[in-house]
Amino acid sequence: MEDPNAQNSRNLIFGKYEMGRLLGQGTFAKVYYGKHLRSGESVAIKVINKDQVKKEGLIEQIKREISVMRMVRHPNVVGLKEVMATKTKIFFVMEYVRGGELFAKVARGKLKEDVARKYFQQLISAIDFCHSRGVSHRDLKPENLLLDENEDLKISDFGLSALPEQLRNDGLLHTQCGTPAYVAPEVLRKKGYDGAKADLWSCGVILYVLLAGFLPFQEENVMKMYRRVFKAEFEFPPWISSDARRLISKLLVADPEKRITIAAIMQVPWFKKGFCRPRAFSIAEPTDRFEEEESPKGELTGPAQSVSVPPFYNAFELISSMSSGFDLSNLFENKKKAGSIFTSRCSAAAIMARLEGVAKGLSFRVMKLKEFKVRMQGAVEGRKGQLAVTAEVFEVAPEVAVVEFSKSAGDTLEYVKFCEEDVRPALKDIVWTWQGDNCNNGNGNGDSDEFVHGCN
Structure with a gap:
């Protein structure tokens, strides 16, 4: 028998989305499956605890992630649809990608060369787009590459990404970040690095993993692995074709100045086979909604505060008033436009x-x-x-x-x-x-x- 109270127990956000099962979680955020109430469209909703990120000093990182996701709207990047906030939480409403992580596919073994090439082409196309906007991802790995229902690749998780204003006077980035097995040697050396060139090293590791079924610098401990990374010391399994080997060898070059560029990758015959650059396309600008009240249980049950008159004013005023020191004004990318x-x-x-x-x-x-x-x-x-x-x-x-x-x-x-x-x-x-x-x-x-x- 249907529960007569089921309607009341629904977890509604701003009267616009229904939030369902947990999809995954990290230290400061949980990602839930959601559905747009009016259209029925599936979405993923990332819920961030504002107090926790303030306590850990991660405010700038969250602001940067929002700003970056608004900039890099591309067919092979997970799309940001909306940003919403209450006094205690921030909600990223994102495109729901049904196919799961590329990592799950690779975990079952190496991919056929044509399949690996397709994913690599889509990865390079999306990274080229990001780099053209001054964005370096800095944590590229199969776990952050999702697949949609059409088996097309979508880059996710821009939490460690970098923008031009993070460059020091030497024009380089200096924050060590990323996943050890995929991090470029120059990032490990602590002397500054070009984020775009470091991304290409990670792309080289990903291509190797897709074709080989295992990591190029695999070792029993991290220090041994790093020694091999510094020397770009790796071997190919016999089943990887000579053309693919040549491209990987140009990506996994220890000296970033000698590493192949995206423009050169796109001229490599192996890469060009069947490649069709995605057409530029329009994705609706993400919107921003802010609500001051939460229900006693923490659910957002009422309609969001109207922001039609004046929406721009409400966005800035509400964000600024929600908590001191947590100004999300660059949701609007003011400094970059x-x-x-x-x-x-x-x-x-x-x-x-x-x-x-x-x-x-x-x-x-x-x-x-x-x-x-x-x-x-x-x-x-x-x-x-x-x-x-x-x-x-x-x-x-x-x-x-x-x-x-x-x-x-x-x-x-x-x-x-x-x-x-x-x-x-x-x-x-x-x-x-x-x-x-x-x-x-x-x-x-x-x-x-x-x-x-x-x-x-």
Whole structure:
């Protein structure tokens, strides 16, 4: 007989997702299976205990993981759909990848060369995308490579990833991290390393494991293994083809300066066989929701606080007020998107009209997503496909609006150029301040009358 109280016992998050069985857990986080209540879509929900990460000094790491996952939206990377928070917890709502870890496949033995090549191609394609955005993963291994229902690879777990602002004055990273069997020798030497080149060493170890069925530097203790890693000392089993051996030998090179690059990998005949670079595609921008109240049992049972007016303001105010020292302001990637946010004293309707006019003047196709949100699609094929930019206007006060741009598809450098060289000059007469600027308005002279006149 059906339990009449079952509905009340459901673990609902923000009245939007139902959280189900535990999928896995770590020291500070648990990952649950979830379902979107309206669409029925399956998701994975990573729940992080805020007090624990504060106590362990991992706030910056969590902030960085959120920021990175918003940047690296690619067919072969696990997608971040939403970030939500309460006073005590942070929720990552992510794409649910049904096929499990690639590690489980390898644990049963070596893969056929064509299968291993497909996974390696997808891995390199995704890592190339990450590196083009300045992101180094730093913990690539089969346990962090998932497979979807179509047997396509998805990179997960960006908890140890690095961004350009972590580079020291020598232009290198210095944090030792990763999994010993997959870590590049330069990371172990404590003298600084290039994160992208270290990732490629890990890719070489992964390719070896896929084809051999075991690790290249396997030893009974870690110190012996490290000695072999420092010398790049390994042997091939007889069943690995000569072409695959040549590529692995160029990846597992102890000197990072002599290690093969991604551009060169993509020209290797063994790699090129059947390779089809994924088309640039648009994934909806992750949203952010913040709720102050929890039910007595800790479940989030009510609908999330409305963030439509003004969503931008609520995001910053609620995050800042949730707990001192835990400011997640870079959820919005403010520091990484030159010219991506400005304030204006014009009405939202006037700003939208100007945005559409600018887009059409640049031969961008304009698609209205909702009343004060548009998507602008470029006509020219760029390095990562056609550039697509989303612009949204938020009225934070009767005479103040915030306009946020975000890249939905295409190349980051082309997006920055679009913001800096096309958008800023075209909108200067309606801008009060650009993010990071010290002047009072787009003209830099603080004359509010001239500014307001630009809205007419």
